Amino acid sequence: MDKTQSGFSRINRRQVLAGISALGVAPLVTGFPNIVRAQGKKLRIGVYGGYFKDTFDAEVFPEFTATTGIAVESVAEPTGEAWLIQLQQAEKAGKSPVDISMMAQVGVIRGMNSGLWAPLDSKKMPNTSNVKQNLVRSNAAGEVMAVAATSWYITLVSNTEVFPEAPTSWKDMWDPKYKNTLGLLANVGNSYLLEIVAKVYFGGLNYLDTDEGIRACVAKVGELKPNVRLWYRDEAQFEQALKSGEIPMGQYYHDVTGLAILDGFPVRSTMPIEGGLLDYGSWAITKSAAPSLDLAHVYIDYMSQPAIQAKLARKLGSAPVVDRSLLDLTDEEFNAVSSDIEPITPHYEMQAMKTDFINQVWAEMQQG
Amino acid sequence: MNTSRPQNLTGYVPLILPAVVLVMFFVVPFGSMILISFYKNLGGGLYEEILNLDNYRRLISPFFVGLLIASFGLALAVAAISIVIAFPFSYLLVNSPRSTQVVWLIFMLSILSLSESIIGFAWSTILSRTAGVSNLLVFLGLLDRPASYAPGLGALIAGVVYTAIPYAVLVLYPILSRVDPHIEEAARTLGTSPLRTFFIVVLPMQRNTIVTTFLMILVFTLGTYLMPQILGRPQHWTLSVAISDQALMQSNIPFAAALAVFLVIVTLLIVGTVVLFGRKENAS
Numbered sequence: 001m002d003k004t005q006s007g008f009s010r011i012n013r014r015q016v017l018a019g020i021s022a023l024g025v026a027p028l029v030t031g032f033p034n035i036v037r038a039q040g041k042k043l044r045i046g047v048y049g050g051y052f053k054d055t056f057d058a059e060v061f062p063e064f065t066a067t068t069g070i071a072v073e074s075v076a077e078p079t080g081e082a083w084l085i086q087l088q089q090a091e092k093a094g095k096s097p098v099d100i101s102m103m104a105q106v107g108v109i110r111g112m113n114s115g116l117w118a119p120l121d122s123k124k125m126p127n128t129s130n131v132k133q134n135l136v137r138s139n140a141a142g143e144v145m146a147v148a149a150t151s152w153y154i155t156l157v158s159n160t161e162v163f164p165e166a167p168t169s170w171k172d173m174w175d176p177k178y179k180n181t182l183g184l185l186a187n188v189g190n191s192y193l194l195e196i197v198a199k200v201y202f203g204g205l206n207y208l209d210t211d212e213g214i215r216a217c218v219a220k221v222g223e224l225k226p227n228v229r230l231w232y233r234d235e236a237q238f239e240q241a242l243k244s245g246e247i248p249m250g251q252y253y254h255d256v257t258g259l260a261i262l263d264g265f266p267v268r269s270t271m272p273i274e275g276g277l278l279d280y281g282s283w284a285i286t287k288s289a290a291p292s293l294d295l296a297h298v299y300i301d302y303m304s305q306p307a308i309q310a311k312l313a314r315k316l317g318s319a320p321v322v323d324r325s326l327l328d329l330t331d332e333e334f335n336a337v338s339s340d341i342e343p344i345t346p347h348y349e350m351q352a353m354k355t356d357f358i359n360q361v362w363a364e365m366q367q368g
Numbered sequence: 369m370n371t372s373r374p375q376n377l378t379g380y381v382p383l384i385l386p387a388v389v390l391v392m393f394f395v396v397p398f399g400s401m402i403l404i405s406f407y408k409n410l411g412g413g414l415y416e417e418i419l420n421l422d423n424y425r426r427l428i429s430p431f432f433v434g435l436l437i438a439s440f441g442l443a444l445a446v447a448a449i450s451i452v453i454a455f456p457f458s459y460l461l462v463n464s465p466r467s468t469q470v471v472w473l474i475f476m477l478s479i480l481s482l483s484e485s486i487i488g489f490a491w492s493t494i495l496s497r498t499a500g501v502s503n504l505l506v507f508l509g510l511l512d513r514p515a516s517y518a519p520g521l522g523a524l525i526a527g528v529v530y531t532a533i534p535y536a537v538l539v540l541y542p543i544l545s546r547v548d549p550h551i552e553e554a555a556r557t558l559g560t561s562p563l564r565t566f567f568i569v570v571l572p573m574q575r576n577t578i579v580t581t582f583l584m585i586l587v588f589t590l591g592t593y594l595m596p597q598i599l600g601r602p603q604h605w606t607l608s609v610a611i612s613d614q615a616l617m618q619s620n621i622p623f624a625a626a627l628a629v630f631l632v633i634v635t636l637l638i639v640g641t642v643v644l645f646g647r648k649e650n651a652s
Contacts, residue, residue: 080616080617081412081413081616081617081618081619082616084412084413084619085412085413085619088412088413088414089413107412110411110412111412114410114412114414186597186602187613187617189617189618229519230519231601231602233597234597234598237489237492237598241496244496244498244499245498246496246497246498246499246516352411355411355618355619355620356409356618356620356623359613359617359618360431363431363610363613364431366602367431367435367602367603367605368431368603
């Protein structure tokens with residue numbers, strides 16, 4: 001945290017210096033002020049660190065700067081709730097480490113409830129009408145709080161050498177023949193197994209609206225325990241075990257598995273017949289970053305263009321947040337990152353509002 | 369060593385800096401943790417400054433008491449195994465040539481420089497079916513086909529013992545190297561075998577050292593939270609894992625603080641009891 005803060009105070013000083021020198025020179029040279037203004041236009045954008053940030057830095061931001069004249073400083077943010085906590089603490093101090101952040105949905109809801117986000121103006125972002133409207137989040141007053149940035153699937157993955165025949169359904173995970181072979185995400189808040197169970201066995205997400213429904217779904221997940229070899233918290237641990245065949249099946253991210261296939265590893269990602277689990281990240285702006293709101297509108301508008309979404313699908317392997325009909329992706333390109341099967345979606349309200357309850361029931365099932 | 373108290377106030381001046389540092393970096397953070405443990409959680413890392421006992425009420429449940437027992441079970445096993453390996457090892461090391469001692473001590477120190485996650489991943493590979501030690505056993509004809517030993521309790525204990533042993537050796541080595549060699553020589557002169565000397569002379573003489581080292585490893589292991597996640601199954605996840613989950617995954621800082629205070633209190637009680645018993649026995 002301290003590091004980040006000293007980091008951006010340094011940038012502020014640099015901007016101030018640039019501003020001062022510009023004041024001295026601008027009156028002398030006509031036409032120059034435009035460039036000076038472009039220099040001052042800078043957006044600090046928080047994206048997940050690692051492969052995500054690397055891809056944005058290489059494939060998205062340079063073209064955005066070339067098109068709009070807005071410079072980008074990308075900031076690596078952690079996944080999970082650590083980033084939300086940092087933003088909230090910075091907000092108390094009246095400053096923000098970034099101008100715009102990519103946020104997970106539970107973070108968006110929590111921030112919305114605590115009044116963290118600045119309302120967005122859809123009129124200034126005409127392209128956001130392309131974004132699937134259930135992926136644009138508004139508060140009770142109808143103000144837009146966050147707009148989907150990109151989405152990703154969690155699917156059934158398996159090692160092709162250990163299992164020449166691909167599983168087809170989420171239900172296969174309960175098959176006794178897969179005893180002690182599964183790797184599943186350890187937490188209720190990132191595995192979304194309750195949602196998967198609700199859809200596959202109990203008729204839909206509504207089943208999770210009651211505590212009894214949640215307990216029934218947790219119990220159903222509990223039946224998986226004999227088949228689970230590893231409840232993983234670290235993605236790399238499972239990915240490595242999947243590639244080597246040590247843990248030959250499980251749930252994992254469709255995009256990263258795609259990269260592993262490209263690298264020649266004997267793995268596959270199967271979109272289950274009941275649909276893959278589709279999660280998404282959104283762009284949101286804290287109130288203290290409001291001075292940058294106009295630039296942020298330009299940025300969100302830019303990212304919501306179908307052409308950019310298609311590019312993310314090709315380069316990042318993420319699923320587009322705009323309708324397929326707007327995209328120029330070939331069938332092959334589209335199926336590599338997404339699916340026409342209706343996806344299973346996380347029950348974000350349950351995840352955000354019943355955090356303690358679902359985690360307690362989950363832990364007692366898992367560790368009991 | 370001069371153990372007399374300073375005669376006047378200026379004699380305490382050198383204590384000011386350590387005292388300030390202790391207050392700033394230990395008393396204040398720990399005090400604020402105790403305070404937060406009584407706050408009400410609002411989710412997302414926010415809490416309301418209303419003092420109440422809800423966090424402690426939730427904590428006194430079969431689930432968390434079970435976690436505590438499992439954590440102590442693991443810590444006791446690791447401490448016992450570490451001592452059984454580290455004490456004879458240190459004893460042999462002290463009695464070996466200087467150059468051998470240096471090599472081993474450098475090796476022990478270099479283990480300390482490795483991060484816990486690297487050690488965890490290394491053990492999970494060593495114990496895996498695809499690349500692990502069982503392949504060697506198959507090659508030697510001791511096993512029919514490769515087997516996997518991780519994740520599991522054995523893997524977890526192996527990993528934690530591996531990280532604990534250097535600490536045990538670094539505590540035992542200086543103490544054992546100061547023991548007067550004439551005591552053992554006397555036992556040997558009186559006709560005691562080397563093995564018997566070790567058991568009836570060296571071990572009893574070092575009982576306090578062993579208890580101290582045991583407690584140190586016990587407390588050290590209670591705090592481990594990475595190894596159980598990498599090498600253990602869910603039933604081996606310790607209270608420390610639950611604390612990190614509450615703080616990092618569920619952002620319930622007050623409850624994480626309450627669990628931490630709970631762990632500290634139980635640990636202090638156990639260490640205190642052992643020390644008290646030790647004093648009584650020494651006195652009698």
